[in-house]
Amino acid sequence: MANGSFVVPLLSFLLLWGLLFWVYGDVLWRTEQNSYVSANAMQMKPLTDLTFGWLLYAGRWLLTLQKYPLIGGLLISLVLTGSSLLLADVLRLPARWRWTFSLLPFLYFGWLILRGFNLYYRSEPSWVVLIPALICVIVSAAHAVRPRFVFSRLRLAFLAILLGVFFALSVSSFIFLPTRVALWLLLFYVAFSYLSAALICKPKKHEPVRSRHLLISSSVVVIVGVAFGATATYVNDSVIATARMQRQLEEQDWEGMCQTALAVSRPTRSVAAYYAVALEHQDALLENIFDLPFDFPKVSFDNDQPNDEYTLFTPDCNLAAGLLNSAYHEAFEQTVMSGQRLHWLKTMAKAALLNGEERLARKYIGILRANPFENAFCDRIEPMIGDSTLIAADDEFAHIRLLAPRDRHPFEQMFRKPVFLGYNMGLAEGPDAVLRTSAAACLYSKDLNAFLPRAQVFVAKGWPLPECMQQALVIYSLKNGGADFLKQFNGALSPMTEPTIAAFSRDVAPIAKDKEAMRRLLKKDWLGTYVYYYYCENNNPEQVRKRESDGVN
Numbered sequence: 001m002a003n004g005s006f007v008v009p010l011l012s013f014l015l016l017w018g019l020l021f022w023v024y025g026d027v028l029w030r031t032e033q034n035s036y037v038s039a040n041a042m043q044m045k046p047l048t049d050l051t052f053g054w055l056l057y058a059g060r061w062l063l064t065l066q067k068y069p070l071i072g073g074l075l076i077s078l079v080l081t082g083s084s085l086l087l088a089d090v091l092r093l094p095a096r097w098r099w100t101f102s103l104l105p106f107l108y109f110g111w112l113i114l115r116g117f118n119l120y121y122r123s124e125p126s127w128v129v130l131i132p133a134l135i136c137v138i139v140s141a142a143h144a145v146r147p148r149f150v151f152s153r154l155r156l157a158f159l160a161i162l163l164g165v166f167f168a169l170s171v172s173s174f175i176f177l178p179t180r181v182a183l184w185l186l187l188f189y190v191a192f193s194y195l196s197a198a199l200i201c202k203p204k205k206h207e208p209v210r211s212r213h214l215l216i217s218s219s220v221v222v223i224v225g226v227a228f229g230a231t232a233t234y235v236n237d238s239v240i241a242t243a244r245m246q247r248q249l250e251e252q253d254w255e256g257m258c259q260t261a262l263a264v265s266r267p268t269r270s271v272a273a274y275y276a277v278a279l280e281h282q283d284a285l286l287e288n289i290f291d292l293p294f295d296f297p298k299v300s301f302d303n304d305q306p307n308d309e310y311t312l313f314t315p316d317c318n319l320a321a322g323l324l325n326s327a328y329h330e331a332f333e334q335t336v337m338s339g340q341r342l343h344w345l346k347t348m349a350k351a352a353l354l355n356g357e358e359r360l361a362r363k364y365i366g367i368l369r370a371n372p373f374e375n376a377f378c379d380r381i382e383p384m385i386g387d388s389t390l391i392a393a394d395d396e397f398a399h400i401r402l403l404a405p406r407d408r409h410p411f412e413q414m415f416r417k418p419v420f421l422g423y424n425m426g427l428a429e430g431p432d433a434v435l436r437t438s439a440a441a442c443l444y445s446k447d448l449n450a451f452l453p454r455a456q457v458f459v460a461k462g463w464p465l466p467e468c469m470q471q472a473l474v475i476y477s478l479k480n481g482g483a484d485f486l487k488q489f490n491g492a493l494s495p496m497t498e499p500t501i502a503a504f505s506r507d508v509a510p511i512a513k514d515k516e517a518m519r520r521l522l523k524k525d526w527l528g529t530y531v532y533y534y535y536c537e538n539n540n541p542e543q544v545r546k547r548e549s550d551g552v553n
Contacts, residue, residue: 008217012102013081015225019109020073023229023240027112027119028073030243031128032066034120036340038370046339059126062133067373072129079132080105083139090142099217106228108132113232116239118302121312122338238268238297242312245274246343249316250377252396254278261292269296273313276440277320281399285440286466291528294537295519314418315347321420321437322403324351342371349381354397354404361385402433425450432461443468446534448476459492468530470497475534504531515539 020028037060038044048057066072081102088101108131112119119128233240241264248256257278261271275292279285301308311334319327328351331344349364365382368374384390384397391397405423416422424441427434435457442451455469465473470493477485478501486493504526511517519536526532 007214008099008102008221009081009085011218011221012084012105012225013077015222016080016105016109017073017077019106019225019229019232020076021069023232024109024112025069025073026244026247027236027240028066028069028128029247030343031120031125032063032072033246033343034341035060035063035125036342036345036371037061037064038367040370043340043367043370055130056124056126059130059133062129063126064372066128076108076129076132077105079136080108083132083135086143087139090139096213099213099221102217102221103224106224109228109232113228113236116236117242117299117309117312121301122308123302237264238266238271238299242268242270242274245271245278246316249274249277250346252281254281258282258288266295266297267292268299269309270312272296273317277317280320280403280437281396283436286436286443286468289440289444290468290530290533293523293527294533296538310418314420315344317418317420319347319351320400320403321424322400322405322434323419323423324355324400324404326419326423327351328355340367342368342374346377350397353381353384354391354400358385402431403437405430405434421445439469443472443530444538446538448472448479452476455489459489465489465492467494467497470494471501471530472534474498474501475531500529501531504529504535508535 037057041048044057047053047060050056065075084101084104087104088098093101111131112128115123119125241260244260245257248254248260255278257274261267261275261278264271267275272292272294276285276289279288299309311330315327315331315334318324318330328348331347331351334344335341335348345364345368349361349368352361352364361381362385365378365385369378384394391401416425421441421444424434424438425445425447427438430438435454439451439454439458442448442454451469451472455465455473458465458469473486473489473493474497504522507522507525508518511521515536522532522536526536
């Protein structure tokens with residue numbers, strides 16, 4: 001390529017790499033976490049027995065690179081950029097139009113956007129890397145059948161030396177390095193050589209690229225790349241946020257999880273659930289839970305089953321709520337339905353560890369170690385097996401233990417779904433730490449009758465009532481007890497609570513019959529207050545459907 005004609009493909013490559021790493025990196029990470037691969041033939045037999053199972057098996061190995069999206073995104077960008085260059089040559093496009101094929105790799109990113117949660121949820125995750133790989137194979141085959149490149153002796157010598165050196169390095173790596181590392185190096189060798197061949201060789205008929213054409217084509221590529229990035233962050237902000245919060249959960253970055261959730265314009269249930277987990281670990285559930293807008297949008301899945309979104313987060317939420325058996329059961333159920341997945345294997349390993357099931361915990365650690373790049377998690381968990389001192393010293397596990405139910409008998413069928421909400425609403429007794437989560441669950445479900453005795457226990461213990469609880473008591477008094485009802489809470493309520501409720505009533509009076517207008521017009525001034533949540537959010541039957549007839553929204 002001459003006269004700057006390399007600029008447009010390079011821009012396309014850098015922009016796509018940036019989109020895959022910077023914008024969608026967490027989703028690619030979550031896709032890899034919803035996969036599992038090992039060299040054990042028996043473990044992988046359910047996959048390899050499928051139609052094209054060996055192709056999917058190879059894709060799973062490629063997918064492991066998405067554990068590090070910077071590297072995984074680089075590989076995908078190299079393959080797609082090289083494919084677009086070779087395809088343009090196969091079609092004998094004039095030089096002034098070849099830049100248009102640099103837009104083709106963005107179609108792959110558009111496919112990622114369209115898939116949303118379906119990219120990995122109850123779907124084969126390896127297609128994320130198999131699609132670029134298959135495109136590479138098809139385009140390379142077409143190019144081999146109809147070659148359109150010629151080489152000068154200097155170019156041919158340089159290319160031969162380059163490919164020879166990298167081939168020698170990749171082959172020798174199998175001798176001196178572990179097999180897995182050597183395989184990854186071989187993948188990079190193939191991708192690098194592939195792109196190098198496309199860049200070094202030249203068309204038979206060379207046409208110089210004019211500066212004006214170069215400026216226009218470069219501008220179009222940049223605009224398209226930025227447009228795809230903006231579309232992803234707008235359309236799939238909750239998809240990106242959910243994946244990011246699951247990654248931050250594994251890193252125990254509670255503050256980061258809160259910041260991620262609050263940045264989403266219209267969070268889904270998944271975002272709200274992980275936001276609650278982060279607040280619980282910071283002991284700030286009652287203080288901040290209603291800062292998030294609970295105007296849940298409908299999320300579409302391939303199988304079009306209502307409320308499928310719950311299974312994206314219920315195992316993690318059950319675990320965070322101390323409900324170890326329920327967390328293990330739901331994670332195991334997901335494994336039965338979809339096969340082994342890293343994310344749920346980790347959940348089951350944590351549940352087994354905290355339940356004192358040492359042999360079971362070691363089993364899951366062994367399964368996880370057979371998969372590349374999971375040694376850090378295993379090294380964290382394995383020393384804790386059988387050592388309660390280390391478990392108590394771990395921030396995440398120590399907090400979960402505080403919430404563990406006193407009754408260790410099976411209880412899932414006794415409570416409304418999802419269990420982490422139903423259990424807290426039906427709780428009759430438990431440690432002090434559970435009282436706060438129980439009160440929050442009652443407020444979230446708008447069950448003020450169940451909330452009232454918990455508020456009374458707060459006052460009896462001398463605990464201060466958070467603002468949301470104070471507002472809930474005033475709402476209860478307006479609906480049931482009247483002014484005399486609040487006398488039992490004298491000294492526990494702020495002097496500003498009743499005037500706040502009265503001010504909200506004045507604001508809502510003109511639009512009280514239009515719930516959609518209430519939510520939209522009052523959000524700016526009242527989001528974060530319980531009175532706004534109670535009357536304006538989580539109450540639209542078209543947006544909020546119960547998982548079961550006795551479930552909690």
